[in-house]
Amino acid sequence: MWATKRKTTIMNLCVNSRLGTVFLSTKDVPHTTQHIYKYIESCIQEVGSENVVQIVTNNFSEKTESQKLLNEKKPTVFWTSCATNTINLMLEDITDLPMFKKVLDQAKALTVFIYSHHKTLTLMRNFTKKRDIVRQGVTKSASTFLTLQILLKKKTEIQNMFSSMELEEFEYSKVHGKFVYEIVQETGFWENVALCLKVFSPLIKVLRMVDIDKKPSMGFVYGEIMNARKAIRDVLGDCEKDYELIMDIISSNMRGKLxxxxxxxxxxxxxxxxxxxxxxxxxxxxxxxxxxxxxxxxxxxxxxxxxxxxxxxxxxxxxxxxxxxxxxxxxxxxxxxxxxxxxxxxxxxxxxxxxxxxxxxxLSLTTSSSGCDRNRHTLKRAHMKKVNELTTTQMNNYIFVQFNLNLKSKYKKNKQMNMEVLLASDAKEAQEWLVDDDDDDDDDKVELEMLWEADEVDYESDGVHIMEEYGDVDII
Known part of the structure; x- marks a missing residue:
């Protein structure tokens, strides 16, 4: 669901079964508990109450009140929060901890420096054989993890780039690159990147599982979060004060949701x-x-x-x-x-x-509404002035076809083993790794939409066996 400028809410509902997710309908409703509840109830009636076990929604403010109304009429239907959204919030809270914030700020300074100018971007791609170092993920935390992972993988190439004569001859690097050069050459920076990956990866694995929904995740999400907690404690070893902060973040985000x-x-x-x-x-x-x-x-x-x-x-x-x-x-x-x-x-x-x-x-239930939520661009196109000239029936038919085609395309991509399922097709969730919002002076900055041309970027599979890749690192 998303809010419009008219202070109404565009809600779209999908139906999930063992065979996958199918778009059902969309509606522009006032942003009130009563209207949201009525729309959900009408969709339950359309599907059949006997076929509905749970309602999965993103975490929004009207959930609790709407749930109370639903429970009065449908006491056997559960209302749960989207696991993808909840785990993403966990990861965002963890990345805000002081023990990780410094290295993430350094890593962002590195990528922003490279992506802020066409010449540095071209030079980086020459050294990495046209591999980008920023990965646009399906969520902000996925972008962070995937970018850190490729940074560490391309460590040698990046260091060679910053030691190259080509960069030294570039005037822009002399003015802006000294701080970034020191980051790249510092051993401690790369060790801390590795530690971040080892701490984040257990929860990223859970995020990957619930978001792809390759198989029903309800039977796994709680158990895998418990496994992730243990893995994080093992990574941080005897640093109880560090892992207790992370455990508190996980517990507080799970409470009442997962x-x-x-x-x-x-x-x-x-x-x-x-x-x-x-x-x-x-x-x-x-x-x-x-x-x-x-x-x-x-x-x-x-x-x-x-x-x-x-x-x-x-x-x-x-x-x-x-x-x-x-x-x-x-x-x-x-x-x-x-x-x-x-x-x-x-x-x-x-x-x-x-x-x-x-x-x-x-055990056949999903735990996420992310697949439905991320197709909102289909709805936005449908509500453009030109398309709004369609009749109501034509509008609904248009959205039904477009939305389900997008879902079908997503499932097809998920079956391709050479494509990391946490990757997204746009740079929205990776923007902080690409541009510095406070820097508006450089007229030669790279436009976001120009960063990934279809004939230039060939992503490698990031796989799921990530814990074993980073070796032993010191605690920050």
Missing amino acids: DSCLHLTAYLLNPYYHYKDCSLQHDGEVMDAVLEFFDTIFHGDLEMQHQIINVELPKYKNKEGAFGRELAAKACEVNDDDFDPGNWWGTFGGSTPELRKIAMRV
Whole structure:
């Protein structure tokens, strides 16, 4: 959703299933709780209440009040926050910590210096064989991580550039480049870049997982954030004062967003975590969430709650029957692209038919609305004066076709293994790495839209195995 100058809100709704996300409709509504609620409810009716488990929205101010209204009419529907947005906020808060801010400011000074003039930009591309060092990500934090990663990868080329005769002969570098030259030649700078990457990468992996939505992420998001917390503590070692600040940021951003009874129930029902750590079933917070979840989804149906909680769930927890087969444990021991916890339940959950039905449904849910939200440029084009001459029906048909074509294109790109899925097609989220907002004097600055020409940039795959690449570094 996004606000217009007329103080109305353009809302677009998509429907997600195991097969992917499909655009449903869009509407220009007054920015009030009542109107937002009515539009969401009308879309639920169109899809069918029995087919809706959750509403996933970006974090906006009307969510709480709209949720209260929805709960009165649809008490079995959950309302959750977008995981991509929430994790991005975590990363932004972490990058603002003093221990990281200095090195990030230095790295930005380096990239802004290079991208502020055509000659330095051309020289850099000559040394890196036409590889750009700024990566425009799908979010601000993704841009930060991807840019730091390519900076470290091209460390030698960048240092060679700043030691070259070509740069020394360039008058612009003599005036503006001394500070940046010192940064590039300083060993501590590159060590601190490596440390930033090691700290950020566990959460970036989670961001990547929820944003690509290559497979349903509801069963993984809570568990992977817990794994990320442990990985960050391990990176920072004995520096408790440093990692405690990061843990507080993660906890405060998760609270009320990614730790709901729906997230925790999916966490328990995902055999990948349960079979690795059977103590989950004894975690009071997890089990309280499970009770709340089934009380919600089977609102007022005590018989069904009893059947699942007291009869069927213990079989899964205690690994009875098919759950105890060696094959069941083998099938969920690796979380790779082929592992689907919903399919696992379809295979081994026969002795618990009601629980199996719920588990397959919950573990088929997405956790993000980012795919829907990022296609807002389609809506903006549709609301231009020229297009607004269309009838209402023509307008809706136009948006429906364009939006779903964009979604289809996104899924096609995600399947291409040579393309990093955190990359974006525009430089909006990477702007702070490209230009200095306070510097308006240079008439020869590079225009943002000219930075990435289709025939010039050939991005390498950044992969997901990033923790192992940076070696041992000192703490900042």
